[in-house]
Amino acid sequence: MTVESTAARTPRRSAGSKAGTTGTKRTTRTTAKKDAGTEPQLVQLLTPEGKRVKNAEYDKYVAGVTPEELRGLYRDMVLTRRFDAEATSLQRQGELGLWASLLGQEAAQIGSGRALRDDDYVFPTYREHGVAWCRGVDPTNLLGMFRGVNNGGWDPNGNNFQLYTIVIGSQTLHATGYAMGIAKDGADSAVIAYFGDGASSQGDVAESFTFSAVYNAPVVFFCQNNQWAISEPTEKQSRVPIYQRAQGFGFPGVRVDGNDVLGCLAVTRWALERARSGEGPTLVEAFTYRMGAHTTSDDPTRYRGDEERQAWEAKDPILRLRRYLEGSNHADEGFFAELEAESEALGKRVREAVRAMPDPDHFAIFENVYADGHALVDEERAQFAAYQASFADEGGN
Template sequence: MTTELVQLLTPEGTRVSDPAWDAYVADLTPDDLRGLYRDLVRARRVDAEGVTLQRQGELGLWPSLLGQEAAQVGSARALADGDHVFPSYREHAVALCRSLDPLRLLAMFRGVNNGGWDPDSHAFHLYTLVIGSQALHATGYAMGVAKDGGDSAVLVYFGDGATSQGDVSEAFNFAAVYNAPVVFFCQNNQWAISESNEKQTRVPLYQRAQGFGFPGVRVDGNDVLASLAVTRWALDRARRGEGPALIEAYTYRMGAHTTSDDPSRYRHEAEVREWAEKDPIDRLRDHLTGTGLADGNFLRDVDRECDALTADLRTAVRAMPSPEPTSLFENVYADGHALVDEERAQFAAYQASFADAEGV
């Protein structure tokens, strides 16, 4: 069985024509292409800052997106303002494309808030740590959009590991039966923490859509143009009332699953080097410079912008005050709850016991 992979930029940065998909990126101007490059670099730099801050003890955890920038930026730039996004916990580039302040992402992993942004303001839902559950949330939201007669679509992100969860299969079925305007975007980064694809599925993931009655497409997830084209197609058909679609972005997680993970324990360095040759940022940069759409001055300007951004982020994170410990119990219920009040009092007494001990 052959597996088709939609690709518009080769790893060397050469633009290849594909009659089925070219029309979806035909409107891109040189400024648009340079903007995609800026998005990719900005996402990588913010992500690298997250890793560094965690290593310095400033964050509790950080899930890196290194290597997955093109899948996220390309798909995010296909969204319309009215479309709604349901992320997992690694969609930092998508958050940036939805104009979310990156400091809010870092604050969440620092533990100073429980999410830190209004989903409606950015049409970008809160991060979901429970694997695959956001697929159901997105499908339900999309069903509501359809019942309200809306013309927007919903885009939900998850990893290859989430496809082994029942929630994702249930979401596929509900979306198909109710013709929900939802696009399922699976970032297949080859590893579900330490479990390889071979231990998760016997067929390419995009082919699972066929069993539920809607189309699936595999795209080169390190190709920002292909990711943009395929997601535009899927969102367009969803807005027209043609139902769900599954996109499998075939990419690679260059870093660890999170900063608490050691990938050297379960994968070979040769595999990492092989995928490094397909780096999404190098690919677009080579295309821009090779076609004369960008020069050294532009590349340096982007780097300087990112230097300033990450320096400001570093300063702001370190200046964040620690939250009051009992704030953990706030917003659990909208109108309060007797059990939560009791647990808050017990926790406050426990905290106070340390102060009493110090005073003895």
């Protein structure tokens, strides 16, 4: 275990490492650590330096991974990041109303996404672009909702990938109910529910843990702990590491290095196998970092410092796997050059597809609110129509 990977076991931020940190917060963090008893354990198979770490418990779940599959994992992460960057740029250009970036979380999503079987079912939040990629959902289909031209963009049953869920934490209930259903049907598939560290404070998540445990539901709760629930740090969500909370509900929890794609692949495969074999739910906490803003409406410089981001950039999941591929002679410069060209082609395709989408109907927001209409909605529609007409009077459109 390297010095860096040991440090990664516990989220540490010094008083000067982020804007707005106070002595009170530092005291709270120290107390929470003491109450937890021990440092959080962290499953890691690949260090930030690209070195393979042996793990007696989880190595068997990636023992058969070939060099070709490793290159595939790298390709998945690179193309997902490229798509994500293009979507962020499109929002800044006014083509999308909002975008939630996954920058920094590629390993957690690709590793867990590639652990799934075709017959498993996924319940995402609104940031699982990498998982959607693994399930075969075209990237352009993710953008219609953020442009305001549809309410989802794909058939959930076509890829066993549910529509994005904006309501925080509610998808864990949907996943639990679905898992209970397939168990009663006698199926041997599993369900995975994604959520963030902030959502772990929601009552829906606690209820999901209760029902899944009591009914032994074949569900994996996959928490991407990116350490910032918008502007609130993780210690405002839990006094103990998130994965340890599973103990109180009667099922196991494990914390994995969320920037280690091999570790995420192995741990998720283990958890899914438990679910399929009738051993019930598991909580996986992928300890990672949101390197960008929560969404494009957020300014992370208001609540955290550059030093923190820079420290996590050194643990970049893509760079980590590239170092391993190069060090193991599993990829050459030709592979990386071809992937760069493919990446740019994807960005161009996404850009052109979004710009070809129709503009949203400006008045659709007033429809389907009340079945029989409503005086206040009618008044607001008229006010908005007058506002729109004012631009035409000025020669606009």
